[in-house]
Every structure is written in structure tokens, then in C-alpha cells.
Amino acid sequence: MKIGFIGLGVMGKPMCRNLIKAGYSLIVYNRSQAAVEELAAEGAEKAHSAADLASHCDVVITMLPDSPDVKAVILGGAGVLEGAKPGTLIIDMSSIAPAASREVAIACKAKGVRMLDAPVSGGEPKAIDGTLTIMVGGDKADFDAAKEAILLKMGGSAVYCGEIGAGNTTKLANQIIVAANIAACAEAFTLAKKAGVAPETVLDAIKGGLAGSAVMEAKVPMMIAGSYDPGFRINLHIKDLANAVDTAHAFGAPLQVAPLVMEMLQWLNANSCGALDHSAIYRFYEFLAGGVLGEA
Amino acid sequence: MKIGFIGLGVMGKPMCRNLIKAGYSLIVYNRSQAAVEELAAEGAEKAHSAADLASHCDVVITMLPDSPDVKAVILGGAGVLEGAKPGTLIIDMSSIAPAASREVAIACKAKGVRMLDAPVSGGEPKAIDGTLTIMVGGDKADFDAAKEAILLKMGGSAVYCGEIGAGNTTKLANQIIVAANIAACAEAFTLAKKAGVAPETVLDAIKGGLAGSAVMEAKVPMMIAGSYDPGFRINLHIKDLANAVDTAHAFGAPLQVAPLVMEMLQWLNANSCGALDHSAIYRFYEFLAGGVLGEA
Secondary structure, three states: OEEEEEOOOOOHHHHHHHHHHOOOEEEEEOOOHHHHHHHHHOOOEEOOOHHHHHHOOOEEEEOOOOHHHHHHHHHOOOOHHHHOOOOOEEEEOOOOOHHHHHHHHHHHHOOOOEEEEOOEEOHHHHHHHOOEEEEEEOOHHHHHHHHHHHHHHHEEEEEEEEOOOHHHHHHHHHHHHHHHHHHHHHHHHHHHHHOOOOHHHHHHHHOOOOOOEHHHHHHHHHHHHOOOOOOOEHHHHHHHHHHHHHHHHHHOOOOOHHHHHHHHHHHHHHOOOOOOEHHHHHHHHHHHOOOOOOOO | OEEEEEOOOOOHHHHHHHHHHOOOEEEEEOOOHHHHHHHHHOOOEEOOOHHHHHHOOOEEEEOOOOHHHHHHHHHOOOOHHHHOOOOOEEEEOOOOOHHHHHHHHHHHHHOOOEEEEOOEEOHHHHHHHOOEEEEEEOOHHHHHHHHHHHHHHHEEEEEEEEOOOHHHHHHHHHHHHHHHHHHHHHHHHHHHHHOOOOHHHHHHHHOOOOOOEHHHHHHHHHHHHOOOOOOOEHHHHHHHHHHHHHHHHHHOOOOOHHHHHHHHHHHHHHOOOOOOEHHHHHHHHHHHOOOOOOOO
């Protein structure tokens, strides 16, 4: 079976490589051509457009930055829906607004095209290892067909979350918790440091207890080192939290912590830190506590 | 060696039992007499006052609710300092303000009495198991002398954090992170539920990734079950966050997330939920999202 893959960024490229490794023929399309040539050198076919790509395969995977990109690539001119045969399955692995997933899926259904929303968590290292966490919404039968054959070639787990949009809703929950926990660690470690206790000592003392988390293990050492190579970029986390706020308003579930942390990230973005890892929230607290904003 | 133990509450009682199990003779004192009789039946001696207790031993452990209790029991009339011989070591295992630890330690030093602040994390279950996490401030030599012989009879780990007050500073950092992470989980799971994804599904999908934490494992199932037996009570967490805010102001490290979560806990306390486990922050979000505040 041939799989089409659109969106060859930091995440898309290693995901493609894992599909090639699993034995699939791949046809790829991307806005910038360099990544296309790179994958072509590794055995992928090149498509002229998203529509051209879709006309050559039964499964189309998209991995794009945000809702407008997904709408343009699937619904727009020379987009996936222009080329897709009825029965095609689109697996959108982008992290976008759940409402956008639903909107795109409705347009797809009108053309007999099926769609899953299947955003991932784990970042570039887990994309490379093929151990992403995949959260999936859509028809259960489509999930069952795609799980072992396709999704678990890129991920360590793939969990069915419910109807279309449920994957992205679950991803938003994930992103709220990650953002808040990074901010909480930054806040707590800044307080301890100002009060005279070294962050390394606090980490050692508390990481094994109820305060312990994957965020503490992965991100606090980056704060201590002042080393913010992404990882997951601040401006992408702003996008996710903005989608969380919109979704919360639509469903009547007011947020408290997420908008506060989003403002910290906005401040960092306004101070040339948007491309840093989200653990750089620590810089916001250092600045508040009278430190100097470091170089981006 | 005889150890004096003051404060036989939910935490103090099992901690005493672990010291007895380790072979120590114990002399105990407590405001309410029932707990004293209980421990006496298990082999402990009874003291008439904190001063009386201190006059009979070389090490005095205190496990009390907050800073004013510790000041009263150590510095007050018929208190520890009235009875203590020079060279006595006080190990205050209460979670109090770091500034209070320093104040009490200075008064102790004037009488030749040494003091460690050694707050714990882990709650009743780990107090019973003797696997508490212990964060310690004071003279390193006093810590070294107490660590294996005394602290690790009650705890699974005891980490030296720095001079007097550093144990409580570390504990405050711990409590900020725990409170914020509980709020973040409550916020995220409420959003997901309102948007149509069951909390159990979200938990299953995200717990293995970057959002995963000890809080998620321990507290989200309580939210899902609506079962809030403490655990760690809301009104004690309010006390800790109030101490965090005071400490942050004193050291010029403004907080952001902790005061917001403290207000949620205050709201719960004002609505008869102060004695519930802190995971009941979920009720605050349920209320915001249009649910009904459940029975306390």
C-alpha cells in the first residue's frame, strides 16, 4: 500500500522514515522543496501538489503546524480533496483545534473521504524513535484499521479517544497540563533559589515524591543549565493554548491556569524567545525575580 | 537513647510507631490526651508538658500543624526550651514558614540547643510505611548525626538542603508544584469532559507522556471517582501556599500560579470542603463548568 505524507518538518521527516522502515512506499509533498528532496533520496516519490499526492494513494497523512494549514492543504485549491478518491483515509496528525478537525472531516465526508484526527505527543526524539503517544478521534473502524498497520509504526501507543476531534481535545488537555507543570516548576525553583536553596538540591529532594513528573525530569535540568534548545517551541505551545482557550469557551469550561501561562509564553515570544524550548518559562520567572533576560 | 515526640496527629502517630519499631524508647506529649494514651499502650512514656518531655531526652521531635504551634510548643511557657539541656537536638518535622524555623533556631541557639527543620512529604501512607521524603535544613553535622540513626527510621530518603529553613523552603517548592499540577489536571480533565472525551480515556492516553506525573497517577483517579478522603487536606495546603506567598514576598520572587490555586482552595474551604483531599480542586472546576457543588 502506498501512503501519502504531507508536512515534512521536524516531526514529519522522522515519521516518514519510520514508515519507510516499516516497508511502505511513500509519496511526499511539502511547501519547501529541500525536505522533499531529502526524503526522495531515501526512496520516497515526489508529488507536484497535495491533490496529485492524494490521487496516488489510499491513505494520506498530514503533519502541519495549525488549523489554517490543515484547512488549506486538505480543502484548498490543488488540495487533498481535489485529488482524493472516495474511500481515501486522511490521518491528520497535526495538533489543531478540535473544531477545525470536525469542520474538515465534514467536508471530507461529503466527498466520501474518511478522516481521523491523530495528534501526537513526545516531540522530535520520540518521532525519531517511533515511540510517539498518539491520541485518535474518528470512526472506531477507521482507527482499528489504521492502528497496528500504520499508527504504531510511528508511535509507542495509539489510544482511541472518541469521535472526530477527540484526539485533539485530548492533546489540548495534555498541553494544558504540560504548560502548567513547567510554569509551576519554574515558579517553585525560582522561589527556592532566591531563598537560598540550589535548584539541584530541590530537584534531588522532591523528584521522587508527589511533586515528581515527566516535566520535572525532562525540563528542570534544562532550566538549571539555562539551555533551551527545543524540544517543543514556545510559539507552538502558544498555538496549543490558544486552541485550548477557544475550545474551553465553545464548551463552557472556563480555564484559569492555562491563560495565565499563555501570557507568560506570549511575553517570552515578544522578547525574542519564541523559538526556544517551553522550559524557558524559567526566564520569565528569573526576570520577575530581578534577573536579566538572557540571550535568545 | 530516648527520643521525645510532640504532636501525635495523623502523621506523628505512625512516625512514633516506626521509631518504637526501630528500638527507641519514646516519651510523648500531645495537646489531646487520647493519642498519648494510645501510644502509651504501645510502650511510650507519657510527659506532663513539653518542658517535662525535653528534660528527659537528648532528641526532641516536633510534628505540628503550622508556625504558631511550633513557636508555642518550643518557645512558649512550659515549652521545650524551658526543659531542654544544652546540647539537646530538636528536629522539627512540621511544615512551617522557613522564617519561623530560623526564628525558633536562633532562640534555641541562645540556650545551647541545636535544631534541624525537617519537613516531610508523602502523607499518611508513607508515614505508616516509613518511606517519607524528608527535606532537611540546619548544621550539616547535626544532619549527618541524625540521618541514618533517626530520620531514615521514618523516611525513605532524607536530603540535606542547606542551613536552617532550607528544609521548609524545599517543602514549599514541593507544595507549589503539587498544588499547580492538581489544578492543571482538574482544569484539563474538566475541559476534555465538557468537550465530550471521558476523563478515563484522557488519563489512559496521556499518562505515559510528558504530561504524566505522580499527581496524575494518584489524584486524577480520585477526581474521576469523586472520592476525596484525605490524603492531604485542603486547609493544610492553604497553609502551605500562604507560607509560600509570604516567603516569596520576603525574598523578592513573585509567584503567579500558586496564589491563583490558593484562591481556588480558599473557595473550597469557604464551601465546606476544607477537610477534603486537595484533589477536590476538581470540584471548583466542575462548579465553574456548570456542575453542582457536591456534598462535602
